[in-house]
Amino acid sequence: MALLPSFLIISLFSVAHAHYGLVGVNYGRVANNLPSPKQVVNLLKSQGINRTKIFDTDKNVLTALANSGINVIVCLPNELLSSVASDQSFSDNWVLTNIKEYFPATNIEAVAVGNEVFVDPSNTTPYLVSAMRNIHSSLVKYKLDQSIKVSSPIALSALANSYPPSSGSFKPDLIEQVIKPMLDLLRKTSSYLMVNVYPFFAYAANADKISLDYALFRDNAGNVDPGSGLRYNSLLDAQIDAVYSAMSAVGFNGVQLMVTETGWPSAGDVNEVGASQSNAAAYNGGLVKRVLTGKGTPLRPRDPLNVYLFALFNENQKPGPTSERNYGLFYPNEAKVYDVPFVAxxxxxxxxxxxxxxxxxxxxxxxxxxxxxxxxxxxxxxxxxxxxxxxxxxxxxxxxxxxxxxxxxxxxxxxxxxxxxxxxxxxxxxxxxxxxxxxxxxxxxxxxxxxxxxxxxxxxx
Known part of the structure; x- marks a missing residue:
């Protein structure tokens, strides 16, 4: 998750014939006090959560998820992008060892190639699309490409402009280098663009201009986009449509979006406006209710939203401000930080x-x-x-x-x-x-x- 005040969006990949949006949870493990993977799987099942996303391909986690009925998105870490991009045999071996070894007992549905690569201080952006192509080729080699998608989560900071939504645009220096070839690959492979969206960052940086009710899915007067005439009653919807507008501006209307991270912290530093348990409960509870209606955004009303909440647990070893350690729905002892129903x-x-x-x-x-x-x-x-x-x-x-x-x-x-x-x-x-x-x-x-x-x-x- 980017620490930058990012403004991103995304509707969601809609499985054929699905009438509802889908809700999953990110299972981060930057902590030294979390329950075992087996206990975590039982927790997910007890809450009716059947989709999760992890940030690696940890053997213990993937083994625990086997035959659980829980779909999982796995991640190829940024530090491997260069090796995967430059060597198809390296990519083949990684897929063989980290994907084929566990599938289909563990229902891996997608590989996230890198995470927020555009803001990676190691400058791994030049390797991204080649790495995605090679991972897809490896999935084809092992006949896994019809079951497992390839994508890469981007941060909202990839946008040069996000307001109003109809004016959404990507940063010019990214368009030819990576955005267009990446979207072209996603379109050709019938995949979707993964986006990490945090309305909290936008609200915290502009609390004097953005209504808290607008950010938390509460009743509000809404905002009308002067360019499209569409009315928005939630900040997340506006951000999502800004991304759709940005993709449209570069000629990719058909690629769908998946929100691979979104959430609200239950605690924060003094300067982190809006970080509180009640606001976190309102955001995540309102989001789940919103997603499970099956309704899309004002710009894409027929595309249900698919989102992955961040995160399952408070993670005590995450660096940065206090908020970074307080996005969890659960404490490490599995007690709820606040209640969010995952059923509809x-x-x-x-x-x-x-x-x-x-x-x-x-x-x-x-x-x-x-x-x-x-x-x-x-x-x-x-x-x-x-x-x-x-x-x-x-x-x-x-x-x-x-x-x-x-x-x-x-x-x-x-x-x-x-x-x-x-x-x-x-x-x-x-x-x-x-x-x-x-x-x-x-x-x-x-x-x-x-x-x-x-x-x-x-x-x-």
């Missing part, structure tokens, strides 16, 4: 009475192969099963008519049986895409046909 959904009619909770939005991704079924996890607990069943039969669009009273699959009249039928209906309708049989840990995939009474479970719809 409304109360829907399901065949059994019970608590009507909010079920996690599954994550469509790459299709599974072979005959497989999705069934309920009996260890998930009644409340989680009921909430997931409500989602599947409601917003999920599963065919739950066979488990209504008097229908063919109503018996046995049990929550576990009914949930299994609904989960499988959702899973099969979504072509068995990875992530569509998870429901926050309430479901899992099996390779033997499930049987509940005389009810048959379809393998396609």
């Amino acid at each position: 959904g409304k109360k829907r009619k399901s065949p059994l009475k019970g608590n009507r909770g909010h079920a996690p939005v599954p994550v469509p991704a790459v299709a599974d192969e072979g005959e497989k079924w999705c069934v309920s996890n009996g260890e998930a607990g009644m409340e989680k099963l009921q909430a997931a069943l409500d989602y599947a039969c409601g917003e999920g669009g599963a065919d739950c008519s066979p488990i209504q009273p008097g229908a063919t699959c109503f018996n046995p009249e049990s929550l576990e049986a009914h949930a299994s039928y609904a989960f499988n209906s959702y899973y099969q309708k979504n072509a068995r895409r990875v992530g569509t049989c998870f429901f926050g840990g309430a479901a899992h995939v099996v390779t033997q046909p499930p049987r509940y009474g005389k009810c048959d479970f379809p393998t396609k719809y």
